[in-house]
Amino acid sequence: MGLAEGIADQAVHRRLVHGDEAVLGEVYDAHAAWVYGVALRTAGDPAVAEQVTGEVFLRLWERPYDFDPLCGSLRTWLAVRAHRRAAARTARVRVVGRGTAASGDAEVPSTAEVLATLPVELRDVVELAYFCGLTYRQVAAELSITELDAAQRLRTGLLMLGEGGKPGDATEVRL
Amino acid sequence: MTRPPEHLRARTLAGLALCRTPAPPTAAFAAPYAHAVAGLDALLRDLTRAEWATPVVHGWDVHGTVAHLMAGDGLLCAGAGTPEAVHVPKAARGDWGARTRYVVAVENARSPHATWGSWHSQAAALLDSDAARHHRDIHLEFAGRHVLLADAYLARGFETWLHTDDIGRAVGRRVPDPEPETMPALVGLGTATLACTYPTPPAATTLTLTGPGATTTTLGTGVSTAEVTMTTVDFCRLLGGNRRAENLTIGTDGDPESATWLLQAIASLAIL
Structure with missing residues (x-):
């Protein structure tokens, strides 16, 4: 996260906390395409992506303290929330669609469920790289960590993700 | 980059006021209070039942601190022509310490969410009043001093900001500074x-x-x-x-x- 972005995010956070309704439109204009893109890539369904995008922005307005500008950029926060919501929505649709499927299917955890078990420092990196389409260099910049650290966390996270049930395809990550 | 459909912006922003009430427009002297009330309300939304019982300042937990703020805000109600959340007996009405002790004791018998609701209703009425939008020559006794109602609004903004910060530090949330223009x-x-x-x-x-x-x-x-x-x-x-x-x-x-x-x-x- 760059210094200018950090300062801008702090001002946005301050205005959100102070109930300045104009700021949400500004945040939407700056980040909606990015958030929608992440949700669409995760869910693969424009209707789900649309719903998730609206929910992520309204959640930011309703619970502004969920976002701490000193712990990461707003762009990252929005992307991670969009991914989690879209993944959870897609998993629910799968479970409902599965109906009376064989009991063995129900024991296979969804990617979202496995992701939730990863330590937060790994989960953020995996979500940004694997689901939000960032390179490890961009992930490093987003999370204010070194590129080496980002690459190592990504490798460890993907390995853990694979061991947890659904294998992560490391070749899809843009390094 | 894939752009979201055009209608999504208007639909999202239309849902804003349903999720959380924005700070109302006020005169400059009441703006710090309007911002701080919005900020504290947002913080209280985040708290778990256990966090409401976290010690904050002066021996109060979060619940007691909100009751203390409500007691102080109540001093403005008569001047602003708005209802006071707790009817404070005459003997304790003008005495800052006695007023707080009385209101905190009353609110301790209620649930934290009930106190939060009363505090917010009283604050919202003060901010929606004509007194918060226009400078009027109204004086009141406030913390042992004879002050203008406008200055009392400013003082409530000062106190609500700092006690919100006290609560935020107690429960591990970062409370932002006031808006630079205030x-x-x-x-x-x-x-x-x-x-x-x-x-x-x-x-x-x-x-x-x-x-x-x-x-x-x-x-x-x-x-x-x-x-x-x-x-x-x-x-x-x-x-x-x-x-x-x-x-x-x-x-x-x-x-x-x-x-x-x-x-x-x-x-x-x-x-x-």
């Missing part, structure tokens, strides 16, 4: 309070405040022997008893005794 008024309140309660210093000392609302003032008479420098936000924190001097970045120059004396004088006011 800092001059908050600093003005602080320096005016300091000037009217400050004891005669042993030697003139200069207080330089930096950042939004920056100002310089010399306390005492004669040639200044020392200069104390800090940000305007830290000055408000120190004056409000929200932070101790040793936890702030404060620059001192000149006679060390005069500088220390000034810092102790500000901290001793601890007006909240």
